[in-house]
Every structure is written in C-alpha cells, then in structure tokens.
Amino acid sequence: MASRGLKVLPSGRPGRGRLYVNLPDGRAVAWYDRRANRISVLADERREEILAALRPYLNGTVSIGPPPVPTAADLLRLALPPDEDLAPNRAGEELLGELAHGSAGTRARHRLRQELTARQRMGEVLDALAEAEDWRVLHSIAGIADHLVIGPPGVFCLLTVQGRRQRAVVGDLLIAVGRTEPAPAPRTARRAAAYATRALSATVTPVLAVVDATRLEVTPTLRDLRVLTPSTTTPFLTNAPTTLKPPDVEALYATARDHRTWQ
Template sequence: MAKRGLAVAPSGRPGRGRLYVNLPDGRAVAWYDRKANRISVLADERREEILTALRPYLTGTVAIGPPPVPTAADLRRLALRPDDDLAPNRPGEDLLGELTHGSAGTRARHRLRQELAARERIGEVLDGLSESEEWRVLHSLGGITDHLVIGPPGVFCIRAVPGRRQRAVVGELLLTVGRAEPRPDPRACRRAAAYATRALSATVTPVLAVADASRVEVAPTLRDVRVLTPPTLTPFLTAAPTTLKPPDVEALFAAARDWTTWL
C-alpha cells in the first residue's frame, strides 16, 4: 500500500511482470516495468507520490518518464477494474473458498482436497513455465477451466484431475481412476476449450493433465484432447511449433485476464 490513497498491485504473479500504481477506484496512474527498470507515469502531478509508493520495489538506477505509445493490450489492462482481473488468482482458488467456507460433508471435503492438490500440482508446473517472458498463465477462470496457458505455440485450456497414485484410463468421453466411477473429464475439457475458442476468437487446445497417477493409459481414438502428466506438460508445450508472436500473446492475455471476456 502507499500514501495518500495510492496502491501498488502486480500485473500477474507477485514478484514478476509490472507493478501498477492505482488510485482507490482502480485506475492506474503509473507502472513500473521491472525488466526494463523503468517507471511510466500517466499522472505527472502525482510523480512524487508515485515514487514514494514504488520506492520499496525499486533497484538500481531507474528511468522515469511518460509511457511509450501504449499497445491495445496496455490500454485494456489500464481500463481493467481490479475485481475483474483474473491474473492474481491462485490454482484452485474456487476450491479454497469451498473448503474454507462451504458446508460439504467429510467425503465431499476429501474429494475437494484431492482436486485442489491436483490443481496446485499442475499450477506449480505451469508457474515454472511462466518464468519465461514468452509465456502467460492464468488459474481458476471462474469455473470455466482450471488453467489457461498462452505462449508462442498458442492457447491451451488445461483441466487438472487427481490420479490418486492409481491407474488412470482416458477414453474419448470418460476418465476412470482406479476403481472409482468414471468421470466425464474429457468431455468437460473439450467443452471448456470450445468455449474459450469462442470467447478469445483464437484456437484453444484442450489438455487433460493427470496429476500423480501410477500409470496413464489413453485410448488411441482420443486425438483432439491432449493427455499429459506433470513431467510431460512443460516439454509438450515448449516443443510445440510457434504460431503466436509476442504482441499476439499479450493481446490474448489482456483479453483472457478480463472476467468480462468470459461472461
């Protein structure tokens, strides 16, 4: 927090990307680009307040001045209300709320904890990928998908499921883990990617990520949904051919992090 009503908020995961200095109503008056070590000021009359707010985060010699000509992604980010920004969401954010404040019974809570552990496991892998400036990752998109990844190879809609250290069998429509009842995860993953394709006006690849299974078997007829595990997730994404340029990645990320995109 900062003096005189200004607040500092990260553009994504804490410790990375830009830091925005916002008015109480959420409008940005400046941002600090840590990679370029530069402060872009939108309200010059508040320059001293902005410097005071950002001082704990600054390192080395910092340039300060008016912003460069904003891209469409910059303009969308600057207009984004904090309550509509999905970028700060943690993996399994919705499940954390249910476990903390919900009234589910013992069995249901055990299932929720397994689901949360799977989302956190996959989220940890994806957050490692997002250390690269080429990639953008979102978690917990309001019940639409568990994770959304945007990078040079395109957009990937990822549904995380717990393998529970048992054999997982994935068919075209159903996933079976051990002796449990089959689940419609492949269908749900496919629907989420189709929804994201419409919302973002971009091709979105469905991915089913099975966490901590003893073995994963995939039906040879399943071709439109990629089935991956934590060790194979990053190699698959980074080895895929490039289809998006950096401005395209930023534009899609700006749209995807805005909750109103998904309404």
C-alpha cells in the same frame, strides 16, 4: 518500502508484474516493469527519488524514460474494472472458497482437498512457465477452465484430474482412475476448449492434466486432446511450434482476463 515519502507497491502476483512508485496521497509517479526491466517515469523532477526507492528491486541494466505509447492490449487492461479482472485468481480459487465456507462432510472435504492439491500443483508448474516473458497464465475461470495458458504455441485450456496415486486410463470419451466409476473428463475438456475458442475468437487446444497418477495410459486413438502431467507440461508447451507473436499473446490475454468475456 518508502523513500523520502515515496512508497513502492506491487501489482499482480508476488514477484511478478509491476512495482508502482506512489506519492503519500496514492498518485503514481513511476512504475518498474520487471519483465522489460524498464522504469517508466511520470514525474521527471523526482527521477532521483524514484531511482532511490526502486534500487533494492532492480536487476542488471535498467532502462528509464517516459511511459511507452500504450498498445491496444494496454488500453483494454487499463479500462478493466478490478472486480472483473481474473488475473489475481489463484489455482483452485473456487475450491478454496468451498473448503473455507462449505458444509460438506468429511469424505467430500477430503476429495475437495485432493482436487485442490492437483490444481495447485499444476498452477505452480504454469506459474513457473509464466515467468518467461512470452507466456501468460490464468487460473480458475469458473465453469470453464482450471487453467488457461497463452503463449507462442497458442492457447491451451486445462482441466485437472486427480490421479489419487492410482492407475489412470484415458479414453476418447472417459477417464478411469483406479476402480472408480469412469468420468467424462475428456468430453468436458473438449467442451471447455470449444467455448473458449468462441469467446476468444482463437483456436484453443483442450488439455487434460493428470496429477499424481502412479501410471498413465492413453488410448492411441486420442488425437484432438492433449494429456499431460506436471512433469511433461513445460517440455510440451515450450517445444510446440510457434503460432502467436508477442502482441497476439498480449491481446488474447487482455481479453481472457476480463470476466465479462466468459459470460
């Protein structure tokens, strides 16, 4: 949308992140932080124009003023090259690429679509959680995690398993879905969380997210790995004890969204 030559452009995922108010030459004169409900003005002489351009997007009582002093996390984000930023990744990003450009046979493509559906389902649950101010989510950290969740209870590394509308049995080392050969998903989830712990210098909890299983059984001896479903994920995460303060969440998120952290 434009107002008197000013253009309002979104940053981040649709409906989230900031709205930037730019001049026709692309220079920003303000931004609206929807989480904080605050407008940061860079060109005070254009304040009325800026308010007119942003008015369709504003909700409730909005504060307005000069930009806040950047935090350490802000400085990391500002220095992050766009090509290294994982924040725009969609759930199942790499599977979307394989389906679009791969040459897999019909059966393999069907499995890929099932896996993609599972990751997208979990992605929707986590993105809804991330609408809350204190939560941050990353998807598709290639070779590491299907999803990474950072919030007040800590950091969680999620590996998604497609239940294929069958009985799923999770043991200490393997998961069996229906009559298929058991897979080492629990061990894979632990290795991913251990890698993330080293990369972020923070404790990361491994999570196995089982989607679309008709019945889920978990061995009682499994204690270091959380097993969740789309319906149990949000209650578990929101009711877990708080271990991180908001600045800690932002700092970890700024580090985690940098692709170079995982290399």
